[in-house]
Amino acid sequence: MATAARMFFPAGDYHHPPTGIVQLRVIRGGSSYAEIDLGAGLRRVFTRPGDLLLSLPHRATRFKIEEPRELTMITVDPSLARELLMSAGGTIDELDILDRPMRDPLVAELCRRLESDPPANGVVREWALGLIFANLLRLGRAYRRRQKPNVLTSARFDRVLAAIDAELEGKLSVDRLAELSGMPRRAFTAAFREAAGLPVHQFVLRRRVDRAVQLLENSDLPLAEIAHLTGFTHQAHMNRVVSRLKGLSPGRLRSRGRDEEP
Structure with a gap:
Protein backbone atom coordinates (compact mmCIF):
# COMPACT_ATOMS: atom_id res chain seq x y z
CA MET A 1 0.00 0.00 0.00
CA ALA A 2 3.03 2.30 0.34
CA THR A 3 6.58 2.14 -1.05
CA ALA A 4 9.71 4.27 -0.76
CA ALA A 5 12.48 4.14 -3.36
CA ARG A 6 15.52 6.12 -4.56
CA MET A 7 15.27 7.10 -8.24
CA PHE A 8 17.56 8.86 -10.70
CA PHE A 9 16.32 10.89 -13.65
CA PRO A 10 18.64 12.27 -16.38
CA ALA A 11 17.88 15.70 -17.83
CA GLY A 12 14.78 15.47 -19.97
CA ASP A 13 11.07 16.16 -20.40
CA TYR A 14 8.88 13.74 -18.44
CA HIS A 15 5.12 13.58 -18.98
CA HIS A 16 2.97 11.46 -16.66
CA PRO A 17 -0.79 10.89 -17.06
CA PRO A 18 -2.88 10.64 -13.89
CA THR A 19 -1.51 7.65 -12.01
CA GLY A 20 -4.37 6.94 -9.64
CA ILE A 21 -1.92 6.97 -6.74
CA VAL A 22 -0.38 9.56 -4.41
CA GLN A 23 3.29 10.23 -5.07
CA LEU A 24 5.53 12.46 -2.99
CA ARG A 25 8.96 13.24 -4.42
CA VAL A 26 11.84 14.60 -2.36
CA ILE A 27 14.74 16.05 -4.34
CA ARG A 28 17.92 14.47 -3.00
CA GLY A 29 20.51 15.83 -5.42
CA GLY A 30 20.65 18.48 -8.15
CA SER A 31 19.91 22.20 -7.97
CA SER A 32 18.81 24.07 -11.08
CA TYR A 33 15.85 25.55 -12.86
CA ALA A 34 13.11 23.22 -14.03
CA GLU A 35 9.71 23.50 -15.64
CA ILE A 36 7.20 21.69 -13.47
CA ASP A 37 3.45 21.10 -13.76
CA LEU A 38 1.83 19.56 -10.69
CA GLY A 39 -1.70 20.34 -11.81
CA ALA A 40 -1.78 24.13 -12.16
CA GLY A 41 0.12 24.63 -15.40
CA LEU A 42 3.81 24.64 -16.27
CA ARG A 43 5.95 26.84 -14.03
CA ARG A 44 9.65 27.62 -14.29
CA VAL A 45 11.05 27.28 -10.78
CA PHE A 46 14.41 26.81 -9.12
CA THR A 47 14.51 23.46 -7.35
CA ARG A 48 17.04 22.22 -4.81
CA PRO A 49 17.60 19.31 -2.44
CA GLY A 50 14.84 19.09 0.15
CA ASP A 51 12.08 20.37 -2.14
CA LEU A 52 8.86 18.34 -2.04
CA LEU A 53 6.71 17.65 -5.10
CA LEU A 54 3.25 16.14 -4.58
CA SER A 55 1.31 14.30 -7.29
CA LEU A 56 -2.33 13.47 -6.56
CA PRO A 57 -4.23 10.56 -8.16
CA HIS A 58 -6.26 12.69 -10.59
CA ARG A 59 -3.42 14.95 -11.76
CA ALA A 60 -1.32 14.66 -14.88
CA THR A 61 2.21 15.93 -14.22
CA ARG A 62 5.18 17.11 -16.23
CA PHE A 63 8.80 17.61 -15.23
CA LYS A 64 11.15 19.28 -17.70
CA ILE A 65 14.54 19.21 -15.97
CA GLU A 66 17.74 20.77 -17.25
CA GLU A 67 20.03 18.87 -14.88
CA PRO A 68 19.94 15.27 -13.58
CA ARG A 69 17.84 14.68 -10.49
CA GLU A 70 18.06 12.14 -7.71
CA LEU A 71 14.80 11.66 -5.82
CA THR A 72 13.23 9.77 -3.00
CA MET A 73 9.82 8.66 -4.25
CA ILE A 74 7.09 7.83 -1.75
CA THR A 75 4.13 6.08 -3.40
CA VAL A 76 0.93 5.62 -1.41
CA ASP A 77 -2.34 3.98 -2.32
CA PRO A 78 -5.16 6.58 -2.24
CA SER A 79 -7.24 4.53 0.19
CA LEU A 80 -4.37 4.57 2.71
CA ALA A 81 -3.74 8.28 2.07
CA ARG A 82 -7.42 9.05 2.73
CA GLU A 83 -7.37 6.98 5.89
CA LEU A 84 -4.27 8.77 7.20
CA LEU A 85 -5.69 12.17 6.33
CA MET A 86 -8.99 11.32 7.99
CA SER A 87 -7.07 10.43 11.15
CA ALA A 88 -5.49 13.91 10.96
CA GLY A 89 -8.91 15.53 10.56
CA GLY A 90 -8.68 16.27 6.84
CA THR A 91 -9.36 15.05 3.31
CA ILE A 92 -7.29 14.46 0.21
CA ASP A 93 -9.10 17.36 -1.50
CA GLU A 94 -7.36 19.74 0.92
CA LEU A 95 -4.03 18.81 -0.68
CA ASP A 96 -5.14 20.11 -4.11
CA ILE A 97 -3.61 23.48 -3.34
CA LEU A 98 -0.11 21.95 -3.04
CA ASP A 99 0.48 22.31 -6.78
CA ARG A 100 4.04 23.68 -6.66
CA PRO A 101 7.38 22.75 -5.04
CA MET A 102 7.28 23.22 -1.26
CA ARG A 103 9.61 22.80 1.67
CA ASP A 104 9.10 21.11 5.02
CA PRO A 105 12.25 19.72 6.68
CA LEU A 106 10.34 17.23 8.82
CA VAL A 107 8.46 15.71 5.88
CA ALA A 108 11.64 15.56 3.79
CA GLU A 109 13.54 13.80 6.58
CA LEU A 110 10.75 11.30 7.21
CA CYS A 111 10.65 10.46 3.50
CA ARG A 112 14.41 10.00 3.37
CA ARG A 113 14.33 7.67 6.36
CA LEU A 114 11.48 5.62 4.94
CA GLU A 115 13.63 5.09 1.85
CA SER A 116 17.10 4.63 3.34
CA ASP A 117 16.31 3.01 6.69
CA PRO A 118 12.73 1.74 6.63
CA PRO A 119 11.31 0.68 10.00
CA ALA A 120 10.80 -3.07 10.25
CA ASN A 121 7.68 -2.58 12.33
CA GLY A 122 4.58 -1.92 10.20
CA VAL A 123 2.98 0.20 12.90
CA VAL A 124 6.02 2.50 12.95
CA ARG A 125 5.97 2.78 9.13
CA GLU A 126 2.31 3.77 9.18
CA TRP A 127 2.95 6.24 12.00
CA ALA A 128 5.67 7.90 9.88
CA LEU A 129 3.33 8.08 6.88
CA GLY A 130 0.60 9.51 9.09
CA LEU A 131 2.96 12.22 10.29
CA ILE A 132 3.90 13.02 6.68
CA PHE A 133 0.27 13.41 5.62
CA ALA A 134 -0.65 15.39 8.74
CA ASN A 135 2.10 17.88 7.87
CA LEU A 136 1.04 18.03 4.21
CA LEU A 137 -2.46 18.83 5.45
CA ARG A 138 -1.04 21.59 7.63
CA LEU A 139 0.88 23.03 4.67
CA GLY A 140 -2.19 22.93 2.45
CA ARG A 141 -4.30 24.76 5.00
CA ALA A 142 -1.59 27.38 5.53
CA TYR A 143 -1.32 27.99 1.77
CA ARG A 144 -5.09 28.30 1.50
CA ARG A 145 -5.24 30.86 4.31
CA ARG A 146 -2.58 32.96 2.57
CA GLN A 147 -4.51 32.85 -0.70
CA LYS A 148 -7.76 34.13 0.80
CA PRO A 149 -8.63 37.50 -0.79
CA ASN A 150 -7.71 40.45 1.39
CA VAL A 151 -10.75 42.69 1.65
CA LEU A 152 -10.68 46.19 3.08
CA THR A 153 -13.97 46.30 4.99
Whole structure:
Protein backbone atom coordinates (compact mmCIF):
# COMPACT_ATOMS: atom_id res chain seq x y z
CA MET A 1 0.00 0.00 0.00
CA ALA A 2 3.03 2.30 0.34
CA THR A 3 6.58 2.14 -1.05
CA ALA A 4 9.71 4.27 -0.76
CA ALA A 5 12.48 4.14 -3.36
CA ARG A 6 15.52 6.12 -4.56
CA MET A 7 15.27 7.10 -8.24
CA PHE A 8 17.56 8.86 -10.70
CA PHE A 9 16.32 10.89 -13.65
CA PRO A 10 18.64 12.27 -16.38
CA ALA A 11 17.88 15.70 -17.83
CA GLY A 12 14.78 15.47 -19.97
CA ASP A 13 11.07 16.16 -20.40
CA TYR A 14 8.88 13.74 -18.44
CA HIS A 15 5.12 13.58 -18.98
CA HIS A 16 2.97 11.46 -16.66
CA PRO A 17 -0.79 10.89 -17.06
CA PRO A 18 -2.88 10.64 -13.89
CA THR A 19 -1.51 7.65 -12.01
CA GLY A 20 -4.37 6.94 -9.64
CA ILE A 21 -1.92 6.97 -6.74
CA VAL A 22 -0.38 9.56 -4.41
CA GLN A 23 3.29 10.23 -5.07
CA LEU A 24 5.53 12.46 -2.99
CA ARG A 25 8.96 13.24 -4.42
CA VAL A 26 11.84 14.60 -2.36
CA ILE A 27 14.74 16.05 -4.34
CA ARG A 28 17.92 14.47 -3.00
CA GLY A 29 20.51 15.83 -5.42
CA GLY A 30 20.65 18.48 -8.15
CA SER A 31 19.91 22.20 -7.97
CA SER A 32 18.81 24.07 -11.08
CA TYR A 33 15.85 25.55 -12.86
CA ALA A 34 13.11 23.22 -14.03
CA GLU A 35 9.71 23.50 -15.64
CA ILE A 36 7.20 21.69 -13.47
CA ASP A 37 3.45 21.10 -13.76
CA LEU A 38 1.83 19.56 -10.69
CA GLY A 39 -1.70 20.34 -11.81
CA ALA A 40 -1.78 24.13 -12.16
CA GLY A 41 0.12 24.63 -15.40
CA LEU A 42 3.81 24.64 -16.27
CA ARG A 43 5.95 26.84 -14.03
CA ARG A 44 9.65 27.62 -14.29
CA VAL A 45 11.05 27.28 -10.78
CA PHE A 46 14.41 26.81 -9.12
CA THR A 47 14.51 23.46 -7.35
CA ARG A 48 17.04 22.22 -4.81
CA PRO A 49 17.60 19.31 -2.44
CA GLY A 50 14.84 19.09 0.15
CA ASP A 51 12.08 20.37 -2.14
CA LEU A 52 8.86 18.34 -2.04
CA LEU A 53 6.71 17.65 -5.10
CA LEU A 54 3.25 16.14 -4.58
CA SER A 55 1.31 14.30 -7.29
CA LEU A 56 -2.33 13.47 -6.56
CA PRO A 57 -4.23 10.56 -8.16
CA HIS A 58 -6.26 12.69 -10.59
CA ARG A 59 -3.42 14.95 -11.76
CA ALA A 60 -1.32 14.66 -14.88
CA THR A 61 2.21 15.93 -14.22
CA ARG A 62 5.18 17.11 -16.23
CA PHE A 63 8.80 17.61 -15.23
CA LYS A 64 11.15 19.28 -17.70
CA ILE A 65 14.54 19.21 -15.97
CA GLU A 66 17.74 20.77 -17.25
CA GLU A 67 20.03 18.87 -14.88
CA PRO A 68 19.94 15.27 -13.58
CA ARG A 69 17.84 14.68 -10.49
CA GLU A 70 18.06 12.14 -7.71
CA LEU A 71 14.80 11.66 -5.82
CA THR A 72 13.23 9.77 -3.00
CA MET A 73 9.82 8.66 -4.25
CA ILE A 74 7.09 7.83 -1.75
CA THR A 75 4.13 6.08 -3.40
CA VAL A 76 0.93 5.62 -1.41
CA ASP A 77 -2.34 3.98 -2.32
CA PRO A 78 -5.16 6.58 -2.24
CA SER A 79 -7.24 4.53 0.19
CA LEU A 80 -4.37 4.57 2.71
CA ALA A 81 -3.74 8.28 2.07
CA ARG A 82 -7.42 9.05 2.73
CA GLU A 83 -7.37 6.98 5.89
CA LEU A 84 -4.27 8.77 7.20
CA LEU A 85 -5.69 12.17 6.33
CA MET A 86 -8.99 11.32 7.99
CA SER A 87 -7.07 10.43 11.15
CA ALA A 88 -5.49 13.91 10.96
CA GLY A 89 -8.91 15.53 10.56
CA GLY A 90 -8.68 16.27 6.84
CA THR A 91 -9.36 15.05 3.31
CA ILE A 92 -7.29 14.46 0.21
CA ASP A 93 -9.10 17.36 -1.50
CA GLU A 94 -7.36 19.74 0.92
CA LEU A 95 -4.03 18.81 -0.68
CA ASP A 96 -5.14 20.11 -4.11
CA ILE A 97 -3.61 23.48 -3.34
CA LEU A 98 -0.11 21.95 -3.04
CA ASP A 99 0.48 22.31 -6.78
CA ARG A 100 4.04 23.68 -6.66
CA PRO A 101 7.38 22.75 -5.04
CA MET A 102 7.28 23.22 -1.26
CA ARG A 103 9.61 22.80 1.67
CA ASP A 104 9.10 21.11 5.02
CA PRO A 105 12.25 19.72 6.68
CA LEU A 106 10.34 17.23 8.82
CA VAL A 107 8.46 15.71 5.88
CA ALA A 108 11.64 15.56 3.79
CA GLU A 109 13.54 13.80 6.58
CA LEU A 110 10.75 11.30 7.21
CA CYS A 111 10.65 10.46 3.50
CA ARG A 112 14.41 10.00 3.37
CA ARG A 113 14.33 7.67 6.36
CA LEU A 114 11.48 5.62 4.94
CA GLU A 115 13.63 5.09 1.85
CA SER A 116 17.10 4.63 3.34
CA ASP A 117 16.31 3.01 6.69
CA PRO A 118 12.73 1.74 6.63
CA PRO A 119 11.31 0.68 10.00
CA ALA A 120 10.80 -3.07 10.25
CA ASN A 121 7.68 -2.58 12.33
CA GLY A 122 4.58 -1.92 10.20
CA VAL A 123 2.98 0.20 12.90
CA VAL A 124 6.02 2.50 12.95
CA ARG A 125 5.97 2.78 9.13
CA GLU A 126 2.31 3.77 9.18
CA TRP A 127 2.95 6.24 12.00
CA ALA A 128 5.67 7.90 9.88
CA LEU A 129 3.33 8.08 6.88
CA GLY A 130 0.60 9.51 9.09
CA LEU A 131 2.96 12.22 10.29
CA ILE A 132 3.90 13.02 6.68
CA PHE A 133 0.27 13.41 5.62
CA ALA A 134 -0.65 15.39 8.74
CA ASN A 135 2.10 17.88 7.87
CA LEU A 136 1.04 18.03 4.21
CA LEU A 137 -2.46 18.83 5.45
CA ARG A 138 -1.04 21.59 7.63
CA LEU A 139 0.88 23.03 4.67
CA GLY A 140 -2.19 22.93 2.45
CA ARG A 141 -4.30 24.76 5.00
CA ALA A 142 -1.59 27.38 5.53
CA TYR A 143 -1.32 27.99 1.77
CA ARG A 144 -5.09 28.30 1.50
CA ARG A 145 -5.24 30.86 4.31
CA ARG A 146 -2.58 32.96 2.57
CA GLN A 147 -4.51 32.85 -0.70
CA LYS A 148 -7.76 34.13 0.80
CA PRO A 149 -8.63 37.50 -0.79
CA ASN A 150 -7.71 40.45 1.39
CA VAL A 151 -10.75 42.69 1.65
CA LEU A 152 -10.68 46.19 3.08
CA THR A 153 -13.97 46.30 4.99
CA SER A 154 -16.02 49.50 5.07
CA ALA A 155 -15.06 50.13 8.69
CA ARG A 156 -11.35 49.70 7.96
CA PHE A 157 -11.56 51.81 4.79
CA ASP A 158 -13.31 54.61 6.73
CA ARG A 159 -10.58 54.42 9.39
CA VAL A 160 -7.88 54.79 6.75
CA LEU A 161 -9.69 57.70 5.03
CA ALA A 162 -10.08 59.49 8.35
CA ALA A 163 -6.35 59.12 9.00
CA ILE A 164 -5.48 60.41 5.54
CA ASP A 165 -7.69 63.48 5.94
CA ALA A 166 -6.45 64.15 9.48
CA GLU A 167 -2.78 63.92 8.55
CA LEU A 168 -2.60 65.45 5.07
CA GLU A 169 -0.01 68.01 6.12
CA GLY A 170 2.31 65.35 7.53
CA LYS A 171 4.30 62.58 5.91
CA LEU A 172 1.73 59.84 5.59
CA SER A 173 3.37 56.43 5.22
CA VAL A 174 1.84 53.37 3.63
CA ASP A 175 3.13 51.34 6.58
CA ARG A 176 1.12 53.47 9.02
CA LEU A 177 -2.04 53.20 6.93
CA ALA A 178 -1.57 49.44 6.60
CA GLU A 179 -1.20 49.22 10.38
CA LEU A 180 -4.45 51.15 10.84
CA SER A 181 -6.20 48.75 8.47
CA GLY A 182 -4.95 45.75 10.42
CA MET A 183 -3.45 44.24 7.25
CA PRO A 184 0.08 43.48 6.02
CA ARG A 185 1.50 46.21 3.77
CA ARG A 186 1.32 44.21 0.52
CA ALA A 187 -2.21 42.99 1.20
CA PHE A 188 -3.28 46.49 2.21
CA THR A 189 -1.98 48.19 -0.95
CA ALA A 190 -3.75 45.65 -3.16
CA ALA A 191 -7.00 45.87 -1.17
CA PHE A 192 -6.87 49.69 -1.06
CA ARG A 193 -6.47 49.92 -4.81
CA GLU A 194 -9.44 47.59 -5.23
CA ALA A 195 -11.57 49.67 -2.86
CA ALA A 196 -10.51 53.17 -3.96
CA GLY A 197 -9.73 52.61 -7.62
CA LEU A 198 -6.30 54.22 -7.18
CA PRO A 199 -2.97 53.29 -5.61
CA VAL A 200 -2.48 54.73 -2.13
CA HIS A 201 0.02 57.40 -3.23
CA GLN A 202 -2.21 58.68 -6.05
CA PHE A 203 -5.27 58.71 -3.81
CA VAL A 204 -3.48 60.71 -1.10
CA LEU A 205 -2.18 63.14 -3.72
CA ARG A 206 -5.71 63.77 -4.99
CA ARG A 207 -6.99 64.32 -1.45
CA ARG A 208 -4.24 66.90 -0.96
CA VAL A 209 -5.22 68.64 -4.18
CA ASP A 210 -8.90 68.68 -3.20
CA ARG A 211 -8.02 70.18 0.18
CA ALA A 212 -5.75 72.76 -1.46
CA VAL A 213 -8.53 73.78 -3.87
CA GLN A 214 -10.95 74.13 -0.97
CA LEU A 215 -8.54 76.44 0.86
CA LEU A 216 -7.73 78.40 -2.30
CA GLU A 217 -11.38 79.11 -2.99
CA ASN A 218 -12.53 79.72 0.59
CA SER A 219 -9.64 81.40 2.41
CA ASP A 220 -7.12 84.20 2.04
CA LEU A 221 -4.18 82.07 3.22
CA PRO A 222 -0.95 82.59 1.26
CA LEU A 223 -0.22 79.92 -1.35
CA ALA A 224 2.93 78.84 0.49
CA GLU A 225 0.95 78.21 3.68
CA ILE A 226 -1.71 76.26 1.80
CA ALA A 227 1.03 74.11 0.28
CA HIS A 228 2.36 73.42 3.77
CA LEU A 229 -1.08 72.65 5.24
CA THR A 230 -1.87 70.16 2.49
CA GLY A 231 1.40 68.23 2.65
CA PHE A 232 3.17 69.50 -0.45
CA THR A 233 6.92 69.93 -0.18
CA HIS A 234 6.73 73.54 -1.35
CA GLN A 235 4.52 75.98 -3.23
CA ALA A 236 5.96 75.14 -6.64
CA HIS A 237 5.20 71.48 -6.04
CA MET A 238 1.59 72.31 -5.22
CA ASN A 239 1.35 74.56 -8.28
CA ARG A 240 2.50 71.76 -10.59
CA VAL A 241 0.26 69.06 -9.15
CA VAL A 242 -2.85 71.23 -8.85
CA SER A 243 -2.41 72.52 -12.41
CA ARG A 244 -1.99 68.97 -13.74
CA LEU A 245 -4.96 67.47 -11.96
CA LYS A 246 -7.39 70.42 -12.07
CA GLY A 247 -6.38 72.05 -15.35
CA LEU A 248 -6.04 75.44 -13.66
CA SER A 249 -3.24 77.03 -11.65
CA PRO A 250 -3.78 77.78 -7.94
CA GLY A 251 -3.94 81.48 -8.79
CA ARG A 252 -6.70 80.93 -11.35
CA LEU A 253 -8.60 78.69 -8.94
CA ARG A 254 -8.46 81.38 -6.27
CA SER A 255 -9.67 84.01 -8.72
CA ARG A 256 -12.49 81.70 -9.84
CA GLY A 257 -13.59 81.18 -6.25
CA ARG A 258 -13.78 84.90 -5.67
CA ASP A 259 -15.61 85.51 -8.94
CA GLU A 260 -18.28 83.03 -7.85
CA GLU A 261 -18.88 84.81 -4.52
CA PRO A 262 -22.27 86.59 -4.32
